[in-house]
Amino acid sequence: MTQFLPFHLPDIGEEEIDAVVSVLRSGWLTTGARAKQFEQDFAAMLGARYAVAVNSCTAALHLALEAIGIEEGDEVILPTMTFTATAEVVTYFKAKPVLVDCLPDTLNIDPDQIERAITSKTKAIIPVHFAGHPCDMDRISDIANRYGLRVIEDAAHALPARYRGRLIGTISDCTCFSFYATKNITTGEGGMITTDNPEWAERIRTMSLHGLSRDAWKRYDGHGSWFYEVLSPGFKYNLTDIAAALGIAQLHKSDRLWKTRERYAGLYDEGFRDLPEIVLPTAAAHVQHAWHLYVIRLDSERSGIGRDRLIEHLGKEHIGCSVHFIPLHLHPYYRDTWGYTSEQFPVATAAYQQIVSLPLYPKMTETDIQRVISVVRTLIQGSRR
Numbered sequence: 191m192t193q194f195l196p197f198h199l200p201d202i203g204e205e206e207i208d209a210v211v212s213v214l215r216s217g218w219l220t221t222g223a224r225a226k227q228f229e230q231d232f233a234a235m236l237g238a239r240y241a242v243a244v245n246s247c248t249a250a251l252h253l254a255l256e257a258i259g260i261e262e263g264d265e266v267i268l269p270t271m272t273f274t275a276t277a278e279v280v281t282y283f284k285a286k287p288v289l290v291d292c293l294p295d296t297l298n299i300d301p302d303q304i305e306r307a308i309t310s311k312t313k314a315i316i317p318v319h320f321a322g323h324p325c326d327m328d329r330i331s332d333i334a335n336r337y338g339l340r341v342i343e344d345a346a347h348a349l350p351a352r353y354r355g356r357l358i359g360t361i362s363d364c365t366c367f368s369f370y371a372t373k374n375i376t377t378g379e380g381g382m383i384t385t386d387n388p389e390w391a392e393r394i395r396t397m398s399l400h401g402l403s404r405d406a407w408k409r410y411d412g413h414g415s416w417f418y419e420v421l422s423p424g425f426k427y428n429l430t431d432i433a434a435a436l437g438i439a440q441l442h443k444s445d446r447l448w449k450t451r452e453r454y455a456g457l458y459d460e461g462f463r464d465l466p467e468i469v470l471p472t473a474a475a476h477v478q479h480a481w482h483l484y485v486i487r488l489d490s491e492r493s494g495i496g497r498d499r500l501i502e503h504l505g506k507e508h509i510g511c512s513v514h515f516i517p518l519h520l521h522p523y524y525r526d527t528w529g530y531t532s533e534q535f536p537v538a539t540a541a542y543q544q545i546v547s548l549p550l551y552p553k554m555t556e557t558d559i560q561r562v563i564s565v566v567r568t569l570i571q572g573s574r575r
């Protein structure tokens with residue numbers, strides 16, 4: 191019987207296992223020296239001034255919005271084509287997540303739609319680098335500058351990605367990364383915020399641990415005393431040293447992991463290029479795509495079969511796949527609470543009917559990639575009229 195090919199597997203080697211075991215043996219499990227090193231290595235690798243490690247990208251986004259001063263009644267513009275985390279953090283402040291449509295090629299946020307959605311209440315924009323393809327940061331920065339808005343990047347998919355030569359994580363006010371189990375590098379659960387602004391970095395650090403004063407952090411490296419002060423009602427978002435040790439090992443091989451992703455994406459491209467029924471993911475010449483996801487679009491008018499039929503077929507052939515994303519405006523919460531309709535987002539609504547994320551990760555072999563290609567091709571070619 192054919193082996194099941196999961197949609198995702200993390201790339202965990204002996205380095206990661208040794209690093210975690212050594213933390214377990216050390217007697218210091220929570221935030222400490224490893225978390226600090228992870229932050230320093232991460233900031234150095236990206237060329238960002240500050241990096242603060244937290245326990246998820248959702249936490250990172252929440253803290254970034256808190257640091258820039260989002261308040262009740264504010265509006266924050268973000269794409270409908272994203273995961274709920276990007277928008278839910280806005281509601282934590284009783285602020286409004288203002289959804290906008292995406293571009294038909296990259297499925298990234300449409301800058302024209304951003305500009306159209308701006309009101310006197312707009313405070314920030316959260317672009318999401320969909321699948322790892324950087325958004326149009328020149329246009330977004332220009333809009334933000336003209337209207338006096340902050341930009342918080344959701345870079346959950348975008349490590350390592352470049353926009354016009356600059357690494358994602360060094361461009362906007364704050365950039366938020368995810369180390370969730372399926373992301374390009376993982377700590378099981380984890381996240382990181384990069385910023386060049388010392389006040390925000392300090393505020394994010396303070397609020398990530400109960401709003402405790404800087405001195406309190408000294409307790410975490412063995413030099414502290416019993417004394418601390420609460421400066422603000424903060425959150426419990428700190429990253430453990432167990433997770434950070436995993437992160438350091440993953441970070442050091444992230445370039446190699448990315449190169450394999452890029453090569454496999456190229457194999458998929460070659461394998462599907464001659465099929466007019468499939469729209470391949472685009473990669474603009476001025477970006478480095480992080481290739482977190484490989485999202486194809488099945489043109490059902492040309493193919494005579496729908497996206498759901500393709501997913502069903504992959505399942506029968508023991509291949510895992512997924513859909514990124516069910517646009518936010520189609521979920522009951524966003525639809526009912528904020529009154530969004532499909533007609534407001536024609537591009538994302540149409541794309542949603544067509545998209546399938548194929549497995550793409552360094553643990554796959556070239557044979558696995560060829561198997562996926564052949565299963566997809568057989569179905570498409572067999573359904574031609």
Ligand SMILES: *Cc1c(COP(=O)(O)O)cnc(C)c1O
Nearest residue numbers: 246247248273275346368369370
């Ligand atoms: C995974 C993901 C997140 C959330 O990351 P967590 O680390 O799980 O909190 C946010 N935004 C996008 C686009 C994601 O894919």
